[in-house]
Amino acid sequence: MRDVVILGVGMTHFGKHPELSLKDLARAAAWDAIKDAGISPKDIEYGFAANAIGGVVTGQTMVVGEVVLREVGITGIPIINVENACASGSVAAMEAYYAIKDGRCDMAIALGVEKMYAGDTLLTTTAVAGAGDVELELANGINFPTHWALRAQKRMELIGTTAEEYAMVSVKSHKNAQYNPRAQYQKPLTLEQVLNGRMIADPMTQFMCSGIGDGSAAIILCEKEKAKKYTSKMITLKGFGIATGEYDERRDITFNDIEKRCGEMLYENTGIGPKDIDFAEVHDCFSIAEFMRVEGLGLFEYGEYGHALRTGECEIGGRLPINPSGGLLSKGHPIAATGVAQMCEAVWQLRGECGQRQVEGARTALTHCSGGGIAGDGAVSVASMVQKDY
Amino acid sequence: MRDVVILGVGMTHFGKHPELSLKDLARAAAWDAIKDAGISPKDIEYGFAANAIGGVVTGQTMVVGEVVLREVGITGIPIINVENACASGSVAAMEAYYAIKDGRCDMAIALGVEKMYAGDTLLTTTAVAGAGDVELELANGINFPTHWALRAQKRMELIGTTAEEYAMVSVKSHKNAQYNPRAQYQKPLTLEQVLNGRMIADPMTQFMCSGIGDGSAAIILCEKEKAKKYTSKMITLKGFGIATGEYDERRDITFNDIEKRCGEMLYENTGIGPKDIDFAEVHDCFSIAEFMRVEGLGLFEYGEYGHALRTGECEIGGRLPINPSGGLLSKGHPIAATGVAQMCEAVWQLRGECGQRQVEGARTALTHCSGGGIAGDGAVSVASMVQKDY
Numbered sequence: 001m002r003d004v005v006i007l008g009v010g011m012t013h014f015g016k017h018p019e020l021s022l023k024d025l026a027r028a029a030a031w032d033a034i035k036d037a038g039i040s041p042k043d044i045e046y047g048f049a050a051n052a053i054g055g056v057v058t059g060q061t062m063v064v065g066e067v068v069l070r071e072v073g074i075t076g077i078p079i080i081n082v083e084n085a086c087a088s089g090s091v092a093a094m095e096a097y098y099a100i101k102d103g104r105c106d107m108a109i110a111l112g113v114e115k116m117y118a119g120d121t122l123l124t125t126t127a128v129a130g131a132g133d134v135e136l137e138l139a140n141g142i143n144f145p146t147h148w149a150l151r152a153q154k155r156m157e158l159i160g161t162t163a164e165e166y167a168m169v170s171v172k173s174h175k176n177a178q179y180n181p182r183a184q185y186q187k188p189l190t191l192e193q194v195l196n197g198r199m200i201a202d203p204m205t206q207f208m209c210s211g212i213g214d215g216s217a218a219i220i221l222c223e224k225e226k227a228k229k230y231t232s233k234m235i236t237l238k239g240f241g242i243a244t245g246e247y248d249e250r251r252d253i254t255f256n257d258i259e260k261r262c263g264e265m266l267y268e269n270t271g272i273g274p275k276d277i278d279f280a281e282v283h284d285c286f287s288i289a290e291f292m293r294v295e296g297l298g299l300f301e302y303g304e305y306g307h308a309l310r311t312g313e314c315e316i317g318g319r320l321p322i323n324p325s326g327g328l329l330s331k332g333h334p335i336a337a338t339g340v341a342q343m344c345e346a347v348w349q350l351r352g353e354c355g356q357r358q359v360e361g362a363r364t365a366l367t368h369c370s371g372g373g374i375a376g377d378g379a380v381s382v383a384s385m386v387q388k389d390y
Numbered sequence: 391m392r393d394v395v396i397l398g399v400g401m402t403h404f405g406k407h408p409e410l411s412l413k414d415l416a417r418a419a420a421w422d423a424i425k426d427a428g429i430s431p432k433d434i435e436y437g438f439a440a441n442a443i444g445g446v447v448t449g450q451t452m453v454v455g456e457v458v459l460r461e462v463g464i465t466g467i468p469i470i471n472v473e474n475a476c477a478s479g480s481v482a483a484m485e486a487y488y489a490i491k492d493g494r495c496d497m498a499i500a501l502g503v504e505k506m507y508a509g510d511t512l513l514t515t516t517a518v519a520g521a522g523d524v525e526l527e528l529a530n531g532i533n534f535p536t537h538w539a540l541r542a543q544k545r546m547e548l549i550g551t552t553a554e555e556y557a558m559v560s561v562k563s564h565k566n567a568q569y570n571p572r573a574q575y576q577k578p579l580t581l582e583q584v585l586n587g588r589m590i591a592d593p594m595t596q597f598m599c600s601g602i603g604d605g606s607a608a609i610i611l612c613e614k615e616k617a618k619k620y621t622s623k624m625i626t627l628k629g630f631g632i633a634t635g636e637y638d639e640r641r642d643i644t645f646n647d648i649e650k651r652c653g654e655m656l657y658e659n660t661g662i663g664p665k666d667i668d669f670a671e672v673h674d675c676f677s678i679a680e681f682m683r684v685e686g687l688g689l690f691e692y693g694e695y696g697h698a699l700r701t702g703e704c705e706i707g708g709r710l711p712i713n714p715s716g717g718l719l720s721k722g723h724p725i726a727a728t729g730v731a732q733m734c735e736a737v738w739q740l741r742g743e744c745g746q747r748q749v750e751g752a753r754t755a756l757t758h759c760s761g762g763g764i765a766g767d768g769a770v771s772v773a774s775m776v777q778k779d780y
Contacts, residue, residue, distance in 0.1 A: 021525060052452050055445045059528065061520030062442050062475040063762035066634050066769040076651070078632040079770065080481055083471040085452040091470055095485070102492035130451030135411060138449065242468040244456050261466070372453035379456040380469065 003224035004100045004237045006386065007107075008037025009344040014215035014332030015184040016117045022051070022058055026068035026113040029216035029337075033109065034072065037220040038230050041072050044220070045105035047079035048096045050088035050112040050336035053127040057118050068113060085131035085371030086285060088112060089217065089339030090382035094240045096221050097384075106223040112341070113216040114334035124212055128335070131372035131379070144285070145209060147373055149201035152288035155254045156203070161291070163203040165306040167194040169287035170207045170329055172315060177326025179357035184213045184332030208287035208329070215334035217341035234389040235347050241266025241384075245377035253376060259296025259368070262381035266366070267298075270385045274298045277385075278362040279321040279349065281342040283370045284328050293368055294322055297383065321359050324349065342367035343386060350388040363388045393614035394490045394627045396776065397497075398427025399734040404605035404722030405574040406507045412441070412448055416458035416503040419606035419727075423499065424462065427610040428620050431462050434610070435495035437469035438486045440478035440502040440726035443517040447508050458503060475521035475761030476675060478502060479607065479729030480772035484630045486611050487774075496613040502731070503606035504724035514602055518725070521762035521769070534675070535599060537763055539591035542678035545644045546593070551681070553593040555696040557584040559677035560597045560719055562705060567716025569747035574603045574722030598677035598719070605724035607731035624779040625737050631656025631774075635767035643766060649686025649758070652771035656756070657688075660775040664688045667775075668752040669711040669739065671732040673760040674718050683758055684712055687773065711749050714739065729772065732757035736776040753778045 010032025012025050026049075034041055049065025060067060065079040084091045089112030096108040116124050129143040137143075155161045171191055177183035189207060197205030221237060222230070243261040251257065267273050280299055284290035291305045299320060300308055308314045314322040325331045325345040328338060346365035348354050365386045372379030400422025402415050416439075424431055439455025450457060455469040474481045479502030486498040506514050519533040527533075545551045561581055567573035579597060587595030611627060612620070633651040641647065657663050670689055674680035681695045689710060690698055698704045704712040715721045715735040718728060736755035738744050755776045762769030 023525065053445065055443065055517070055520060056451055059516070059520050059524045061446055061517050062473060062478075063521055063764070063769040066474075066762060066764060067523045070635075070637060070764065076634055076636050079474075079634045080485070081473040083452060083473060084456075084469075088452075095470070098488070098492065098494065102488065102494075104488065104492075126449070127445070127451050130445060130449050131453055133457045134449045135413065244466055244469045245460075246466050247460060372456060374453070374456060374460065379453040 002101050002103065004097050004221050005224050005227045006219050006235045006237050006343065006347050007222040007227050007230055008033045008220040009347045010036055011182055011217040011341050011344045012215050013182050014213045014334055017214045018117060020214060022054055022060055022064065022113055022115050023068050023071050025214060025216035026111060027071040029218040030069065030072045030109065030111055033218035033220050039220060041074050044074055044107055044109050045077055046099050046108040047074055047077060048092040048108065048110045049079060049081050050083060050092040052083055052085060052088050052114060052335040054115060056127040057124060058115050084380045086283060086335055087339055087369040087371030087380050087382040088336035090369040093219060093340055093343055093384065094242065094382060097237055097240060100221055100223050106226045108221050109218055110221060110340055111218040112337040112339060114336045115214050116212045116334055117214050133374045136375065145201040145204065148286040148288050149204055151253050152203055158254050159303045161306050163195060164191060165309055166203055166208055166287045167191050168309040169284060169290045170194045173323055173327045173329040176316060176324050176357050177330030179355055180326050180331055183326045183330055184211065185330045204286055210285045210328040210333040213332040213334045215332060215337045217337045217344050219340055219343050235350050236387050236389050238272060238385040238387050239269035240382065241269060242382045244380045245374055247375040247377045255302055256292045256296035256378060258378040258381045259293055262383050263297040266383045266385060272364060272385050276364050277366045278364050279324055279359045280366040280368065281323055281325060281345050282368040284323055285333060287329065290322065297368060316357060316359055324357050324359050339369040343384065346386040350386065392491050392493065394487050394611050395614050395617045396609050396625045396627055396733065396737050397612040397617050397620055398423045398610040399737045400426055401572055401607040401731050401734045402605050403572045404603045404724055407604045408507060410604060412444055412450055412454065412503055412505050413458050413461050415604060415606035416501060417461040419608040420459065420462045420499065420501055423608035423610050429610060431464045434464055434497055434499050435467055436489050436498040437464055437467060438482040438498065438500045439469060439471050440473065440482040442473055442475060442478050442504060442725040444505060446517040447514060448505050474770045476673060476725055477729055477759040477761030477770050477772040478726035480759040483609060483730060483733055483774065484632065484772060487627055487630060490611055490613050496616045498611050499608055500611060500730055501608040502727040502729060504726045505604050506602045506724055507604050523764045526765060535591040535594065538676040538678050539594055541643050542593055548644050549693045551696050553585060554581060555699055556593055556598055556677045557581050558699040559674060559680045560584045563713060563717045563719040566706060566714050566747050567720030569745055570716050570721055573716045573720055574601065575720045594676055600675045600718040600723040603722040603724045605722060605727045607727045607734050609730055609733050625740050626777050626779050628662060628775040628777050629659035630772065631659060632772045634770045635764055637765045637767045645692060646682045646686035646768060648768040648771045649683055652773050653687040656773045656775060662754060662775050666754050667710065667756045668754050669714055669749045670756040671713055671715060671735055672758045674713055675723060677719065680712065687758060706747060706749055714747050714749050729759040733774065733776060740776065740778040
C-alpha cells in the first residue's frame with residue numbers, strides 16, 4: 001500500500017487577466033508548486049493537465065499540458081490531458097493520485113489552467129454551455145443559469161428555502177474571500193447588495209452566479225516514503241470519490257444523488273466520514289448549488305442548509321466551515337483550475353497559513369467539484385479527502 | 391499481477407458522414423464493442439473517452455464521454471475524458487488498461503470519437519493546427535503539412551529518400567485499405583496517381599496526407615480472470631509506452647527520438663521487442679511520418695525504410711507488414727478515434743478475421759500513435775503491444 005502526499009501547491013490570482021496567456025498562467029502556478037515542494041522540474045515523472053475551453057477561447061485545441069508544462073522545463077515524461085468540465089482539475093489530481101498509488105511513478109504534477117476571458121463574452125458563455133448536452137439542452141435554451149434557477153425555484157416550493165438564504169451563501173463567500181489575496185472578488189457584500197444585484201435567472205442575481213475569470217493551479221503529488229526526502233510535515237491525499245449522472249427523468253431535482261454516490265465512494269475509499277471533516281471546499285458555481293453539494297455529500301441533512309446559513313454553522317468558526325477560500329462565487333471559477341485550486345486551499349488551511357480566513361485546528365478537509373450537466377442531472381462529480389499527518 | 395485482455399472491439403466506417411453526430415458515431419462503435427464482448431453495458435465499471443476537436447467543430451466543448459456513453463446506457467460509473475491530440479484514443483486505452491491492471495476496476499471501455507467534417511474545412515484545419523503550439527507555431531505559419539514537408543525535404547537531402555519512396559507508402563496504404571470495409575479510401579492508387587496528385591506541401595501530394603473524416607472506435611478491456619467468464623480466446627493487452635517531446639532545437643529532424651523513447655518504454659514494460667512483432671499499425675498522418683515512426687520505434691534501421699518499401703518487406707506477406715488496415719492515409723484519421731481503431735485492427739488481425747488484408751499467423755501486434763507537435767518535435771507518442779494467447 002503506497003500513500004500519496006501533497007508536497008507542494010501553487011496558484012495564480014483568479015480574475016480577468018487579458019495580458020496573460022494559457023502559458024503565462026500555467027507557468028506561474030506550476031512554478032509556484034515546484035518551489036513550494038522544494039523540488040526541481042526534472043524530479044517530476046508524470047504530468048496530468050486539465051483544460052476545458054482553451055480550444056474555443058485560445059485556439060489551443062489540443063496538447064495543452066505538453067505546451068504549458070514545457071514552459072517550466074517539464075518535458076519528455078508522460079503528460080496526459082484530461083477534461084471533465086468543471087471537475088477537470090479534480091480529475092487531473094485523481095489520475096495523478098492513482099498513478100503514484102499504483103506505482104506508475106513516485107512524483108507527479110496535476111495542473112489546471114483556464115483562459116476564459118478573451119474579450120468576447122458570448123464566445124465564453126457559449127463555450128461554457130458546451131458542458132451540457134449541446135444537442136439535447138443548448139438547442140432547447142437550457143444553459144447553466146437556467147438549469148440551476150429551476151432547481152432553486154423547486155427548492156423554494158418544496159422546502160421553503162428563501163431568496164435570502166440563497167443570498168446568504170454569497171454573503172458568506174464574499175466575506176471569506178476578502179481575506180484571500182488570490183480571490184477574484186475580495187470585497188464583502190451585504191445581504192441587500194446581493195439581493196439587489198442584476199437578476200440573471202430568478203431567484204439568482206449576478207452575485208449568486210460564479211463569474212468569468214482566468215487562472216491556474218498546480219499541485220505536486222509524491223509517494224510518502226519518497227516525500228520524506230523533502231519534508232517531515234506530511235499532508236496526505238487520502239483518496240477520491242467519483243460518479244456520473246444516472247439521468248432519471250423523474251428524479252427529485254432538489255437533491256443531488258450524484259453527489260451522494262460520489263461521497264459514499266469517497267468515504268468508503270478513505271475510511272473517513274462526513275463527521276470527521278473540519279471544513280469543505282465544494283462546487284458553489286451558483287448559490288443554490290452549495291445547498292445541493294453539502295446536502296448531497298451528507299455534510300448537512302437534506303433541507304437543513306438554510307438553517308446552517310442562518311445560524312453561522314457553515315461560517316469560519318462554525319461547526320463545519322464551507323468554502324473558507326471564498327469558493328467559486330468569490331474566489332473565482334476558471335473552469336479547469338478550480339478542482340486543483342480547492343486542493344491548494346486545503347493544504348494552506350491544514351498548514352495553518354490562511355491568516356484571517358484560517359479554520360483553526362483543521363486536520364481533515366474535503367474538496368468537491370461537479371462538472372457539466374446532462375438531462376437535468378450532473379454529468380460528473382469528484383471529491384477528495386486531504387488530511388494533515390503531523 | 392493482473393493481466394488485461396481486449397474482450398471486444400467496435401468501429402464505425404471512417405469517412406465523411408454529415409448525417410451523423412458525435413453521439414451517433416460513438417453509439418455505433420460502443421454498441422459494436424459491447425456486442426462483440428458479449429457483455430451488457432451495465433457490466434462496464436469505468437469509462438475513458440477521447441475526443442480532440444469536438445468543442446470547436448460541434449460545440450460539445452466538454453463531457454463528451456458522459457454525453458455519448460449515456461447513449462448506450464453507460465451511466466453512473468466514473469467516466470474520464472482524455473485528450474492527447476492524435477494519440478487521444480491511445481491514451482484512453484492506456485488509462486483504461488492501468489485502471490484494470492492496478493485494481494480500480496475489472497472492466498472498462500475506452501472510446502475515441504471525432505467529428506471533423508461539418509462543412510467548413512477552414513474551421514477543421516484551424517482546429518487541427520491547434521495540436522501544435524498555437525502561440526509559437528501557428529502564428530508563424532507552421533502547421534502540420536508544412537512541418538512534415540520540412541522533414542521530408544531534409545530526409546531527401548540527408549539520406550537520399552526519393553519522392554517515389556514517399557509515394558510508395560500511399561500506394562501500399564491504399565492497396566491494403568481496398569480490403570478494409572471500414573476504410574475511408576478503398577480505391578487502390580498507382581505510383582503515378584499518387585505522384586501526380588494535387589501538391590499540398592512539396593514533396594507531399596494530397597494522397598500522401600491523411601484527410602478529414604468522422605468516426606469512432608471502442609474497445610472493452612477486462613481483467614483476465616474475469617474475462618474467462620466470457621471467452622477462452624484471450625487477446626492480451628500487454629502494456630504501453632509513452633513519451634513527450636524533449637524539444638532540442640539542434641536535433642536531427644529526420645529521426646524521431648520521441649518514438650525511440652516511447653518504444654523503449656513499451657519494450658521494457660512488456661518484455662516484447664521489435665523482433666517479436668508480426669505487424670504494426672503506426673501513425674502515418676503523412677507518408678514521411680511512416681518512415682520516422684517505424685525507424686524511431688526500431689522496427690526498421692534508420693535510413694532503411696525506403697529499401698523496405700521497394701522490396702515489399704513492409705507489405706502484407708512481407709517480413710513486417712506496416713499498416714495492414716490502410717493506416718491513417720487510407721483507413722482515415724478521425725483524430726481521437728485513431729488510436730482505438732488501431733487496437734481494433736490488432737484484435738481482428740490476431741483473431742484471423744481480416745480476409746484479404748489478413749497478416750497470416752500473426753500473434754503479436756504493435757500499435758502506435760503520435761499526437762501533436764511543438765517546436766519541431768512530437769508532442770506525445772504512445773504505443774501498445776497486443777498479443778494472442780491461444
